[in-house]
Amino acid sequence: MAKLLEMPKLSPTMEEGVLTAWHKNEGDEVAVDDLLAEVETDKATMEFRAFDKGTLLKRLVADGATVKLGQPVAILGAPGEDVSALVAKAGGGPAAPAPTPPKAAAEPSPLSTTMATPAAAPSPITEAPEAQRVPPRAPRSGGVLDRTAYAPEPVAPADGGTGRVLASPYVRKVARERGLDLRGAQGSGPGGRLVAQDLDRLKAAASPEATAMVRAPISTLQPPGPALGEPEARPLSMMRKTIARRLTEAKQKVPHFYLHVDVDPKPLLELRERINQELAESTGDGGEARASTKVSVTDLLIKACALALVRVPECNASYTDEAILVHKRVDVSVAVAVPDGLVTPVVRNADQKTVAAIAREVRDLAARARTKKLRPEEMQNGTFSISNLGMFGIDDFAAVINPPEGAILAVGQVRDEPVVEGGAVVPGKRLGLTMSCDHRVVDGAVGAAFLAELRALLARPMRLLTG
Amino acid sequence: MLEEMERDDRVFLMGEEVGFYNGAYKVSEGLLERFGEKRVIDTPIAEGGFAGIGVGAAIVGLRPIIEFMTWNFSAVAFDQILNNAAKMRQMSGGQLKCPIVFRGPNASAKQVGSQHSHAMEHFYATIPGLKVVAPAFPADAKGLLKAAIRDDDPVLVMESETLYSVKGEVPDDLDTIPLGVARRVREGTDCTIVAYSRMTHVALEAAAALEKDGISVDIVDLRSLRPLDEDSLVDSVRRTHHCVVVHEGWPYGGVGAEISDRVQRLAFDDLDGPVLRVTSLDVPMPYNAKLEELVIPHSDRVVAAVKRALNR
Numbered sequence: 001m002a003k004l005l006e007m008p009k010l011s012p013t014m015e016e017g018v019l020t021a022w023h024k025n026e027g028d029e030v031a032v033d034d035l036l037a038e039v040e041t042d043k044a045t046m047e048f049r050a051f052d053k054g055t056l057l058k059r060l061v062a063d064g065a066t067v068k069l070g071q072p073v074a075i076l077g078a079p080g081e082d083v084s085a086l087v088a089k090a091g092g093g094p095a096a097p098a099p100t101p102p103k104a105a106a107e108p109s110p111l112s113t114t115m116a117t118p119a120a121a122p123s124p125i126t127e128a129p130e131a132q133r134v135p136p137r138a139p140r141s142g143g144v145l146d147r148t149a150y151a152p153e154p155v156a157p158a159d160g161g162t163g164r165v166l167a168s169p170y171v172r173k174v175a176r177e178r179g180l181d182l183r184g185a186q187g188s189g190p191g192g193r194l195v196a197q198d199l200d201r202l203k204a205a206a207s208p209e210a211t212a213m214v215r216a217p218i219s220t221l222q223p224p225g226p227a228l229g230e231p232e233a234r235p236l237s238m239m240r241k242t243i244a245r246r247l248t249e250a251k252q253k254v255p256h257f258y259l260h261v262d263v264d265p266k267p268l269l270e271l272r273e274r275i276n277q278e279l280a281e282s283t284g285d286g287g288e289a290r291a292s293t294k295v296s297v298t299d300l301l302i303k304a305c306a307l308a309l310v311r312v313p314e315c316n317a318s319y320t321d322e323a324i325l326v327h328k329r330v331d332v333s334v335a336v337a338v339p340d341g342l343v344t345p346v347v348r349n350a351d352q353k354t355v356a357a358i359a360r361e362v363r364d365l366a367a368r369a370r371t372k373k374l375r376p377e378e379m380q381n382g383t384f385s386i387s388n389l390g391m392f393g394i395d396d397f398a399a400v401i402n403p404p405e406g407a408i409l410a411v412g413q414v415r416d417e418p419v420v421e422g423g424a425v426v427p428g429k430r431l432g433l434t435m436s437c438d439h440r441v442v443d444g445a446v447g448a449a450f451l452a453e454l455r456a457l458l459a460r461p462m463r464l465l466t467g
Numbered sequence: 468m469l470e471e472m473e474r475d476d477r478v479f480l481m482g483e484e485v486g487f488y489n490g491a492y493k494v495s496e497g498l499l500e501r502f503g504e505k506r507v508i509d510t511p512i513a514e515g516g517f518a519g520i521g522v523g524a525a526i527v528g529l530r531p532i533i534e535f536m537t538w539n540f541s542a543v544a545f546d547q548i549l550n551n552a553a554k555m556r557q558m559s560g561g562q563l564k565c566p567i568v569f570r571g572p573n574a575s576a577k578q579v580g581s582q583h584s585h586a587m588e589h590f591y592a593t594i595p596g597l598k599v600v601a602p603a604f605p606a607d608a609k610g611l612l613k614a615a616i617r618d619d620d621p622v623l624v625m626e627s628e629t630l631y632s633v634k635g636e637v638p639d640d641l642d643t644i645p646l647g648v649a650r651r652v653r654e655g656t657d658c659t660i661v662a663y664s665r666m667t668h669v670a671l672e673a674a675a676a677l678e679k680d681g682i683s684v685d686i687v688d689l690r691s692l693r694p695l696d697e698d699s700l701v702d703s704v705r706r707t708h709h710c711v712v713v714h715e716g717w718p719y720g721g722v723g724a725e726i727s728d729r730v731q732r733l734a735f736d737d738l739d740g741p742v743l744r745v746t747s748l749d750v751p752m753p754y755n756a757k758l759e760e761l762v763i764p765h766s767d768r769v770v771a772a773v774k775r776a777l778n779r
């Protein structure tokens with residue numbers, strides 16, 4: 001008996017996912033735990049594996065489609081089974097939203113403003129459109145320069161409005177100026193490209209209805225010139241949606257206040273120098289590979305914060321409507337910049353780990369964060385965050401709290417500054433630390449106590465190594 | 468050269484066979500007799516040496532014209548041109564200037580072999596600090612050479628052995644033709660052809676053939692390769708929406724590649740198709756006459772490229 005496969009919950013906070021790539025074709029045999037598809041969730045790219053065996057009879061969404069939790073994505077059953085009833089059920093269900101077009105076509109062209117009209121909306125079930133595939137490159141003809149210019153294979157007239165319009169830049173310019181709708185038009189140029197000689201025909205073909213839907217020509221809205229007034233629309237990735245949602249929530253709901261201290265980083269930098277020298281020397285005698293990891297200021301600060309949090313546990317706490325939860329574990333989230341956003345992997349039990357172990361773990365987490373290979377649980381349930389923008393030349397900043405954590409420490413760069421020592425101004429160094437606190441959990445005096453502990457630890461950082 | 472040497476006694480000519488032999492191609496005929504051995508100087512076969520002497524003379528205030536018997540031989544003087552002529556002004560913070568002209572025939576002649584058939588212009592046009600011109604017609608050759616001699620920076624004049632025999636109107640009162648200004652040598656509506664030096668004549672031939680097929684070609688003769696007249700390129704492409712570049716140099720990174728870049732960047736919204744290039748084939752020049760003919764761009768290849776640009 002054939003059954004519908006639905007989008008599973010692949011991360012605890014997942015509400016929808018982008019099915020980035022199918023790994024099974026229609027007609028393929030599927031065994032339990034076979035990889036069916038990859039899904040980009042709000043956290044990471046996850047594997048969608050089969051719970052049952054059978055034959056993949058029908059794929060209900062195309063590569064690149066955004067799919068809500070529980071929405072049917074495929075039909076699994078015995079070979080040859082009639083699936084029309086299930087297809088109708090999946091397609092007719094009110095819960096099934098229209099998949100967004102595949103990524104390649106997601107960027108709206110200035111000419112495609114009519115795409116959103118109901119008539120042109122893609123049907124809820126879309127076959128993977130062949131036209132989206134990148135056509136094979138024209139073969140080189142013996143390396144001779146004046147070979148035929150690269151032209152894609154002819155594109156079938158776009159159905160559902162998802163096909164990219166092939167038109168020369170000049171045709172696009174004229175179409176913009178005259179308000180012509182190029183969708184579906186077949187050009188006479190190479191590969192069906194719309195070229196200048198097609199313009200007259202297009203003009204005649206533009207129905208009054210279609211013209212009415214097209215927005216006013218740019219020239220009437222702004223001074224003539226290239227379409228600089230048109231912003232480039234970049235579709236929101238799942239990560240950007242998550243960042244937007246969580247940070248808006250944090251800034252709107254969490255009453256932030258900020259405490260700033262300047263500390264003398266010299267002892268810390270000296271210690272770091274010595275540790276890294278030790279580590280480098282221990283590589284020389286054919287020691288373990290672990291020695292290749294260098295310790296950074298961030299790694300030392302993670303350890304320092306963890307120890308300070310043990311001493312001032314009120315800062316290692318979360319607010320709930322019922323109670324303040326004072327955590328017994330010290331799990332420090334570290335903000336890591338990745339292409340298109342940032343993530344906060346967590347160093348668990350940082351108070352109990354050695355500085356070298358923290359360094360290795362941070363390196364591993366950051367590397368996997370950049371390739372989107374972190375598991376969702378590796379980015380959850382921190383109790384305190386550190387965000388360091390020093391490497392980007394930032395002196396000092398105030399970070400947004402990462403709920404449900406109670407505080408976040410923002411770290412700037414080490415600055416060379418005149419400082420007062422023994423009543424005299426001498427050249428010195430300063431490091432700016434700003435803690436953002438959730439005032440529902442942490443009061444000013446408590447935050448100050450934490451920073452005092454932290455400052456004391458940084459003044460005698462050997463204590464980071466001795467516990 | 469004669470007019471400029473009369474006009475300014477700092478101008479002198481130096482090169483192989485420029486004096487007693489009256490020039491390998493008779494370009495300097497009669498100059499020695501007229502100006503004497505101090506201003507028309509025969510040199511040994513040592514391009515690196517006499518190019519360097521020229522640079523030194525220019526720096527101390529003379530205005531040398533250095534003739535290379537062909538630009539092929541400038542390869543041994545490349546260091547003088549690249550590292551001295553082109554850089555003196557900038558490296559001295561403007562204290563020195565280098566008003567020198569290097570000139571001679573460039574590109575292929577007829578069966579002179581791979582080592583003597585180079586189109587050298589793109590090697591030089593890539594260098595900031597130099598100016599490079601490549602005239603196609605007698606009047607341009609005169610006007611640009613005069614402008615080159617009077618210019619305070621090093622100017623390289625790329626002549627052509629096969630164009631020395633081309634006859635054309637040269638107005639008696641012709642003075643200088645400004646460097647960096649292209650000329651529209653044919654008006655048309657369907658496709659722009661960009662060319663210079665001998666290829667302008669090939670483009671004209673192609674245009675005549677295309678006219679029979681009802682295709683009207685606009686030809687921009689660049690005249691100067693550096694500085695490059697972007698305005699003329701863009702003007703023409705705005706009218707025709709198609710562009711074919713024709714030159715004799717190799718395709719990789721050549722002048723055509725530079726022009727393709729400028730056209731697609733500056734006239735992107737006016738292009739109805741990709742910019743195409745017709746260049747020498749990507750091989751050393753064969754000596755065999757038939758093969759040589761295949762390698763050098765001819766009008767039939769230009770015709771084919773224009774038709775392909777227009778999708779006909």
